[in-house]
Amino acid sequence: MVTGTPPMRTAAPALRRVDRATLGLLAALLPAGFRERQRAEWSGDLLALADGGPGARRRYLIGAARTLPSLRRLVRRGGAGAAPVALPVGVRDTAARVLLLGLAWPMLSWLLWIPGRYYGFDIPGRLERGGHEFLIDPKTVWPLDGTPGWPDLIWLVPHLGAFAAMYGPLLLVVVALVGGGITAARHRRRPAHLATLVLIGLVSALLGTVLFAAAIAADVGTSEPALAALGLAAVALGATTRTLRRRARTALVALGLTIIPLLVSFHTAAGHEMYAWFWD
Structure with missing residues (x-):
């Protein structure tokens, strides 16, 4: 009986050091109770863009930085995860x-x-x-x-x-x-x-x-x-x-x-x- 060679496992892609540093900086600007959740979401998106080359990841990080102020306001008002247009007007x-x-x-x-x-x-x-x-x-x-x-x-x-x-x-x-x-x-x-x-x-x-x-x-x-x-x-x-x-x-x-x-x-x-x- 010949035992077949088990298939090789593909190593999971990892974030580049510069990407991790950038995400750490962006997450540090968010409220404490929301940082890890948002950082994990950003990391997942960047891993999904791994095949898009450095240009795709760079555009994503720039977009995340541009939307950071509105995200902070959304979190502070308790509306994280909801569409901004659905927030109650004070x-x-x-x-x-x-x-x-x-x-x-x-x-x-x-x-x-x-x-x-x-x-x-x-x-x-x-x-x-x-x-x-x-x-x-x-x-x-x-x-x-x-x-x-x-x-x-x-x-x-x-x-x-x-x-x-x-x-x-x-x-x-x-x-x-x-x-x-x-x-x-x-x-x-x-x-x-x-x-x-x-x-x-x-x-x-x-x-x-x-x-x-x-x-x-x-x-x-x-x-x-x-x-x-x-x-x-x-x-x-x-x-x-x-x-x-x-x-x-x-x-x-x-x-x-x-x-x-x-x-x-x-x-x-x-x-x-x-x-x-x-x-x-």
Whole structure:
């Protein structure tokens, strides 16, 4: 009887030293309770890519490093293993999105429609050269001059937005209704999210309406505390809400900082002249 030669066992592939070192560094940046699990997953993927050459492994490691920040956020929020889109939205994230979407229209409209046109078309210089003996009607300045009548409804959008930006209580209402409405429409499948937005919208709209009525009754054109509170909230949430993308956080901080020159303009002679021109 002839005994056959047993088949030779193929040695299991091993990770290269540089791959192990890279995975160790990436895993060290993760929370302690999640490191070994994720390192084992990365190691298995790299072993599966052993036949792909060093280029495939290098691209995988670069991709793992790029997604490391989002993975850290996912683990810290207790959502490891779930799709990021399925994570519940917290109160801070909701408030940040409402402010971002609600402040964008009025603040950008104010920048474009009032100081943008006022200084862009050198209204102060033209008034000074004319000895202030004649007025420059805002309707004669772009885009209201030389354009057909049918886009008037389009120009009404930045006009109303600029008007809302100058009145703190009214801006509060706009942020609650516009920002809250858009956010609710984008996340309409989340009942808890909708309930939070409805509550924020009702309280903000009621508070803003009362403050706006009080400001009009007292012949006050603006409510600086409301503007300052919105600006501070936007800057604080933009700087601390890590669940938002970097561009969204930067935009939110920029919108909050835009309220600073708006507030300053209320206390300067140049600002009073600018608003007098706008209302004329």
